[in-house]
Amino acid sequence: MTDVSRPQPPPASRRLGDYLFATAVAVLGFALAFVAQRYLSVANLALVFLTAVLVVAVRTRMTVAVYTALLCFVGYNFFFTEPRYTLAIERPDDVLAVGLFLAVALVCSRLATRLSTQVEGLREAQWRARALLDLGKRLAGCGGLQAVRDTAVVTLARTLSGGVVLFAPDPRGALAVVAASSDAPELGPDELAAASWVAAHARAAGRHEANFAGIGCWLLPVDPLAPAAGLVALSLTDEDDGPDLPRRELALAMLADIARVLERARLAEALEQARVQGETERLRNALLSSVSHDLRSPLAAMIGAAGTLASYDDQLAPAERGELLQSILGEGQRLDRYIQNLLDMTRLGHGTLKLQRDWVDAAEIALAAIGRLRRYYPEQAVETHLPEATVLLYVHPALIEQALFNVLENAAHFSPPGAPVTVDLAVDGERLVIRVADRGPGIPEAERARIFDMFYSVSRGDRGHKGTGLGLSICRGMIGAHGGSVEALPGEGGGTVIRIVLPLPPAPEPGP
Structure with missing residues (x-):
């Protein structure tokens, strides 16, 4: 099974932890600088603090990296530039060194953070691509319209981490629930009214939308251009501020793929029904032709021979009478074989033929x-x-x-x-x-x-x-x-x- 779990961003509880991590890295940098000051010049000590800033920038966010750069800048100025233990700078070259350190630290932190952001973006893109690939593979193995619906609901619920209900119009045109995940959202009168509105207007509604924002689920049309595709009700977890952009885009992309497969499944069922109807009509016509000709022929011969016997029995010679009786017997046997063939074909077609080996x-x-x-x-x-x-x-x-x-x-x-x-x-x-x-x-x-x-x-x-x-x-x-x-x-x-x-x-x- 393809792993489509989404890379999770740091939760809000880790924000304070990021600053504690940055402080610990800065303190470690100070400790190393105190040890290295015996062997390195003051200008070279800036490299120790610059390394600390890069470590924090790669592991955390831009704001935390700037905090680290400022902390290292103040500590570097306070502990290692003359006069020490003050923020004053005595020599012009120290002013240049401290200023360049701050500039380089901020630039490096910005570049490192951008690289980290790009990596996260690539992970999001990979997650989306794998999710769509997994959906395509699952839908490709479905053998009918209902199988496509069930698979689509299960895959949406697992990928988007929420409950899903799929609506589709019934033969009378009314909306009906055709598939639902195990943790499907509860649908009250407000949700059903919103679903009817979405089906009529082909627009999103529900939670975090301008229309019907008070209900507890997010409603989306499967295909805005094809009302027969239906709509889905999503109850996503961790969406107090609404679905984030990547998850919203993925939901729309998955629905677009589902809409195409549903349309193919509906067309396949329609073609199969047309084929069965055509085959049934062909067999009906053939059976009528067979009955009208092949079954009536022996019956006509039997009726003719029997009528001759009934009308002219006393006038017929024994040989002629025997010939007529033999004709009735032969045509009756032929008729019996035809009927037996029809019965055997019916038994084969309905699967009721039992083998007694x-x-x-x-x-x-x-x-x-x-x-x-x-x-x-x-x-x-x-x-x-x-x-x-x-x-x-x-x-x-x-x-x-x-x-x-x-x-x-x-x-x-x-x-x-x-x-x-x-x-x-x-x-x-x-x-x-x-x-x-x-x-x-x-x-x-x-x-x-x-x-x-x-x-x-x-x-x-x-x-x-x-x-x-x-x-x-x-x-x-x-x-x-x-x-x-x-x-x-x-x-x-x-x-x-x-x-x-x-x-x-x-x-x-x-x-x-």
């Missing part, structure tokens, strides 16, 4: 999915390449079978008559790779990733005239729930390869 042979799942395919597509040829050794998966067997069946059904839609669908299972390290290949027209490279989107194209196969566009999307959701992946690849001799990868956990230990 069990150990199962991968080849057994593949053969079960192929068996289902042959019931619905008896004329579709399927070639299988299964591993000789048993490959155990720890999965929800029904879900993996459904996912593989969706891929097989999609391949059957695309495969031309007489062309087989190939199913290949292979172990690759700690993964099981299932490849389902067809001999269809293939998928353009730009669309291979999009075929796993819901309702991507109702006009192509499972993406075509008999599909809802949900089969591969459900497959990706079911495989992803098991920690696997699905991707579409081009076939070596044309067509498409759907590649399913599932993790292989360590095999279970045999029981006793």
Whole structure:
């Protein structure tokens, strides 16, 4: 965590201590001068006192340094210039030495104090820069509008050493508290009235301001040009005379940074809402299109076949009657698969799909999915390449079978008559790779990733005239729930390869 503690100026209780320190340094200078007068001339003794003045000037303020210079000047004149123990000066060269000493002492004290002031200014600037950098880092890690507000309040309170309350307009336009620090100031009717005034006029108010000076907090608009950004109420410590200039400037600078991040967060939320609304509208339209075409088609066929049976049952030959019944059964099964896909997609979208894992042979799942395919597509040829050794998966067997069946059904839609669908299972390290290949027209490279989107194209196969566009999307959701992946690849001799990868956990230990 970045240390943003502010360098504190000396408190008022140290002012007397500064003068005591200056007096002690001057007395020490006198003592050294009394010892050194045996070896140095009177003019050289001035260097001892000049050193004492510099020490005090660097450690304290200008007034204390001037006090030290005058004290050393009087003592130097009283104890070391002839005649001694008087303030009179007998020789002209002593007058020059004493006068130059005083001038040099005052100039040196001024320069030393200015240097000390510049150092303090640099520390203040460093404190401000580190505080703003810390604020920027914290705000950059926020993931939403409320997170930005909470982080801003906590950082303001810690950096400015006070309590903070953040107001923002609610959807009806009324001010509401949206975030507050742990030591937030109490807000009475006067504070709330002042907050409303600040929101309306975009000007500071409250304690130490011309407007509403009697309340107990300092109110500032987050962004005077953007009322939606809100305002903050600050209750700063040690502000009997009002916030000092550095802290006031830092508060304004931090609010400017917070305003920019809040605006970005609001825009991001607005864009996300627009995106979700657009996606919802797109899915709604696709679902309506699917329902209007893909679900009505089998219903129309079933109703037509059933109506023919009802009207002409006695006039139909047994073969025609069986054909109509088979048509009703086939279309009913197709309708059942469509509805099952819709239900599975709903369960995946709402996160209610629960995995009831069990150990199962991968080849057994593949053969079960192929068996289902042959019931619905008896004329579709399927070639299988299964591993000789048993490959155990720890999965929800029904879900993996459904996912593989969706891929097989999609391949059957695309495969031309007489062309087989190939199913290949292979172990690759700690993964099981299932490849389902067809001999269809293939998928353009730009669309291979999009075929796993819901309702991507109702006009192509499972993406075509008999599909809802949900089969591969459900497959990706079911495989992803098991920690696997699905991707579409081009076939070596044309067509498409759907590649399913599932993790292989360590095999279970045999029981006793």
